[in-house]
Amino acid sequence: MSLSACVFQTDYYFEYTECDSTGSRWRVAIPHRQGSCSGLPEPVRGTDCTFSCEAGKFLEMSSQQCTSCAAGSYSLGSGVRFDQWDSIPAGFSNLATYMDSGGSGDDSMTCNNSSWTPQGSHLESNRDDCTVSLVYAVHLMKQGSVSFDYQYVDSNVFFEFFIQNDQCQEMDQTGSEKWIKLTSNGEWGTHTVNLKSGTNILYWRTTGMLLGGKPVKPVLLKNIQIEGVAYTSECFPCRPGTFSKTPGSSSCDLCPRNTYSGKGASSCTPCSKTHKCSMIRCTFVFVGWEVAGDHIRIGVGGSDNDYLILNLRVPGFKLPTSVNDASATEFGRITFIFETNCSADCELYFMISTNVVESWVGSKPRQAYTHTMTKNASVSYTWAFQRTNKASDHVNDIAKIYSITVTNAMDGSASGCHACAMMSQQDGSSCVPCPAGHFINKDTNQCQECPSNTFLSGHHIYGQEACQPCGPGSKNNKEHSVCFNDCTFSHMDRNRTLTYDLSALSSVGSIMNGPSFTSKGTKYYHQFNISLCGAEGRKVAVCTDNVTDLSSKDLQNESADLNNFVETFVCQSTIIPADGRGFRTSLSSQSISLADTFLGASVHKNLDGVTVSSDLFPESSWKVPDINFFYRSPQPTASCLNGRSTVVTLRCNPEKSARGELTVPSKCPAGTCNGCEFNFLWESSSACPLCTETYYHSIEGACKGGVQDTLYVWNEPKFCTKGVPLPNKTSAHCEVVSLWVKAGIGGGAFMAILLVSLTCYFWKKNKRLEYKYSRLVMSANKDCELPAADSCALAEGEGEENEDDVVYSNTPSLLGKLKAIASKDQVTLKTGAMMQKIQLCITGINIFK
Numbered sequence: 001m002s003l004s005a006c007v008f009q010t011d012y013y014f015e016y017t018e019c020d021s022t023g024s025r026w027r028v029a030i031p032h033r034q035g036s037c038s039g040l041p042e043p044v045r046g047t048d049c050t051f052s053c054e055a056g057k058f059l060e061m062s063s064q065q066c067t068s069c070a071a072g073s074y075s076l077g078s079g080v081r082f083d084q085w086d087s088i089p090a091g092f093s094n095l096a097t098y099m100d101s102g103g104s105g106d107d108s109m110t111c112n113n114s115s116w117t118p119q120g121s122h123l124e125s126n127r128d129d130c131t132v133s134l135v136y137a138v139h140l141m142k143q144g145s146v147s148f149d150y151q152y153v154d155s156n157v158f159f160e161f162f163i164q165n166d167q168c169q170e171m172d173q174t175g176s177e178k179w180i181k182l183t184s185n186g187e188w189g190t191h192t193v194n195l196k197s198g199t200n201i202l203y204w205r206t207t208g209m210l211l212g213g214k215p216v217k218p219v220l221l222k223n224i225q226i227e228g229v230a231y232t233s234e235c236f237p238c239r240p241g242t243f244s245k246t247p248g249s250s251s252c253d254l255c256p257r258n259t260y261s262g263k264g265a266s267s268c269t270p271c272s273k274t275h276k277c278s279m280i281r282c283t284f285v286f287v288g289w290e291v292a293g294d295h296i297r298i299g300v301g302g303s304d305n306d307y308l309i310l311n312l313r314v315p316g317f318k319l320p321t322s323v324n325d326a327s328a329t330e331f332g333r334i335t336f337i338f339e340t341n342c343s344a345d346c347e348l349y350f351m352i353s354t355n356v357v358e359s360w361v362g363s364k365p366r367q368a369y370t371h372t373m374t375k376n377a378s379v380s381y382t383w384a385f386q387r388t389n390k391a392s393d394h395v396n397d398i399a400k401i402y403s404i405t406v407t408n409a410m411d412g413s414a415s416g417c418h419a420c421a422m423m424s425q426q427d428g429s430s431c432v433p434c435p436a437g438h439f440i441n442k443d444t445n446q447c448q449e450c451p452s453n454t455f456l457s458g459h460h461i462y463g464q465e466a467c468q469p470c471g472p473g474s475k476n477n478k479e480h481s482v483c484f485n486d487c488t489f490s491h492m493d494r495n496r497t498l499t500y501d502l503s504a505l506s507s508v509g510s511i512m513n514g515p516s517f518t519s520k521g522t523k524y525y526h527q528f529n530i531s532l533c534g535a536e537g538r539k540v541a542v543c544t545d546n547v548t549d550l551s552s553k554d555l556q557n558e559s560a561d562l563n564n565f566v567e568t569f570v571c572q573s574t575i576i577p578a579d580g581r582g583f584r585t586s587l588s589s590q591s592i593s594l595a596d597t598f599l600g601a602s603v604h605k606n607l608d609g610v611t612v613s614s615d616l617f618p619e620s621s622w623k624v625p626d627i628n629f630f631y632r633s634p635q636p637t638a639s640c641l642n643g644r645s646t647v648v649t650l651r652c653n654p655e656k657s658a659r660g661e662l663t664v665p666s667k668c669p670a671g672t673c674n675g676c677e678f679n680f681l682w683e684s685s686s687a688c689p690l691c692t693e694t695y696y697h698s699i700e701g702a703c704k705g706g707v708q709d710t711l712y713v714w715n716e717p718k719f720c721t722k723g724v725p726l727p728n729k730t731s732a733h734c735e736v737v738s739l740w741v742k743a744g745i746g747g748g749a750f751m752a753i754l755l756v757s758l759t760c761y762f763w764k765k766n767k768r769l770e771y772k773y774s775r776l777v778m779s780a781n782k783d784c785e786l787p788a789a790d791s792c793a794l795a796e797g798e799g800e801e802n803e804d805d806v807v808y809s810n811t812p813s814l815l816g817k818l819k820a821i822a823s824k825d826q827v828t829l830k831t832g833a834m835m836q837k838i839q840l841c842i843t844g845i846n847i848f849k
């Protein structure tokens with residue numbers, strides 16, 4: 001089958017080949033449909049590779065000459081511009097991935113339906129937690145640049161722009177070039193990056209973090225312009241709402257007020273008097289917020305997915321002179337009463353600049369909301385209402401705001417009058433401001449300093465009741481603006497005073513809990529920073545959002561100071577690890593304050609409505625009471641109507657270091673079981689009482705060489721720290737034989753001498769008695785000598801023997817003598833018996849006579 005000849009230029013188009021090593025190229029004809037015709041024009045040598053047309057002209061490929069653009073179109077010369085997004089332009093592609101190393105391949109986890117979506121005048125990013133990239137490849141013959149307009153208001157979306165070369169290697173970029181900065185609601189920002197010659201692959205990548213279950217606000221992108229391309233072979237039509245009336249235009253102009261235009265217009269058409277012009281087309285007039293008697297409300301009509309914005313800017317806050325700015329915990333507060341009535345998933349946002357403070361989904365009854373300002377800076381309050389983010393018809397959904405009140409606003413007007421302090425009590429005396437920490441005495445109308453251990457409320461300084469008492473374990477600062485703990489604590493326990501020195505815990509402590517996961521498996525952590533005591537009551541715990549990778553210089557301006565970090569006693573940040581979503585560094589976002597006010601420190605389990613559950617942490621093995629530091633953040637949220645509370649429990653553990661270790665409840669690894677009450681346990685040796693003399697005892701050693709040592713040791717178990725040091729070993733002079741031993745020896749010697757003396761005494765006395773008895777017996781024998789007789793006579797020699805026997809047989813032993821001493825009756829009886837015997841002998845003699 002023969003092909004028809006390619007006669008008309010509509011059958012084919014011209015294109016240049018790649019440039020060769022000499023910088024030359026060829027122009028070739030390519031059919032619109034492969035194999036549709038034959039006889040294409042022969043290739044001819046093309047223009048130089050560095051050739052380009054000036055702005056307002058394009059390269060006409062047939063003649064290879066620069067030609068002026070027609071009216072209603074424009075050309076950048078060596079650049080391309082994309083400002084119409086009815087569809088994704090040629091050359092752009094979408095790449096959706098789920099960049100989590102722990103992700104699964106489940107269909108519910110895929111991101112096939114996530115992409116950048118054209119919305120006519122702009123592109124809109126995805127609203128889920130997928131990572132979606134908009135990719136465009138361009139080849140530059142010389143150095144150029146790329147610029148684009150964007151709207152980026154949600155810090156829960158990570159928005160980055162980076163460039164790769166033809167080898168998929170990422171180009172060197174600074175953090176400010178890669179990470180896009182947040183914008184205010186309704187504000188369009190512009191981002192520009194220089195490009196190198198050669199192939200540049202441009203990536204606009206967004207990653208949503210649905211940590212709280214709410215959909216994120218998408219990133220909006222428009223007006224992408226690339227400079228440095230070799231040539232452009234066509235002019236771009238003016239987008240709707242713009243026009244170019246002269247040929248050779250390099251740009252299109254906006255239509256004047258109350259006129260409109262379509263695509264490629266060379267002029268604008270006036271609107272009728274009964275319509276409002278949106279520059280693209282004339283429509284019936286719809287307003288955003290409108291006044292309606294005692295309230296303002298969302299106007300009826302408009303697109304469902306539009307954000308209707310109400311903005312209130314406050315230049316700053318001015319506190320009474322009696323409150324010191326440097327130590328104030330509250331600079332002002334905003335209170336508004338609102339109501340929503342919706343038939344779909346409408347949502348009302350309350351924001352400070354680009355940060356969403358609170359949001360309400362669906363219909364809500366009339367209620368009040370209060371937000372406290374803890375920084376003195378200019379602030380922009382924003383209310384944004386969206387009927388629904390789906391394609392449906394809910395134009396009658398409405399939001400109402402009945403009143404908005406801002407206190408202490410700079411340049412604001414007074415809503416009432418109150419008594420002031422007078423210079424003197426004389427009539428006609430003028431008002432004077434009270435110094436910091438002073439209240440107005442009701443009786444004298446003069447300034448008077450608050451009593452010790454009280455602080456002055458910033459809202460009311462009239463009367464002594466304005467001086468609020470400090471909580472237990474705290475004292476006031478010099479200005480009586482706050483109460484704080486100076487890192488000391490005392491407690492009476494069983495008739496003894498326990499004193500604590502917590503100075504080692506004065507610096508900020510940090511803890512990161514175990515990983516949590518989103519619905520699609522993204523891993524993230526919660527990091528908590530805690531400022532326990534000291535610093536004169538200043539809030540030194542800081543949590544920072546580094547999503548936009550702001551420089552330190554940016555952090556010093558007011559906007560960054562207000563939006564990118566919080567300073568408080570206890571704060572929380574959400575950390576996405578670098579390996580979790582393919583980032584080069586860990587990202588921190590959603591920084592919130594958990595403790596704006598210090599309530600006090602106590603060993604009790606509750607204070608001022610804040611209670612510590614006994615089953616959150618295991619019982620301590622050390623018999624030392626825990627110290628509870630109580631904090632409160634009065635800012636209400638949709639889930640915590642009374643605000644949040646935090647308790648940091650200090651527990652004595654001598655086995656820990658002075659800094660110790662922070663932990664969260666095992667059954668509530670996020671630090672909270674209900675999202676409103678946070679609890680932390682800080683175990684440390686610094687949480688043990690200071691040592692006193694009652695915590696150690698002495699041990700005396702033996703006397704060696706006339707010296708005796710005394711050692712001092714701690715009582716076991718030792719649960720005190722610092723305080724009184726353990727005394728050094730002492731030595732004292734001593735003798736080898738102790739006093740008691742000497743007393744014992746002396747007493748024993750005395751008793752021995754006494755016993756010997758008594759023995760000698762009684763022995764001598766017994767000898768005398770024995771001698772007298774012997775004389776008596778001898779005398780009796782002489783007097784009783786008789787002739788021999790059978791009955792009473794004695795044989796010769798028997799008398800002496802008997803006498804000897806009497807003498808020696810009756811000589812008592814030492815024991816017998818002692819017994820005799822004990823009983824004189826025995827001696828008397830014995831003597832009486834002898835006398836009786838002698839008497840018998842005498843009687844016998846008389847008989848014989």
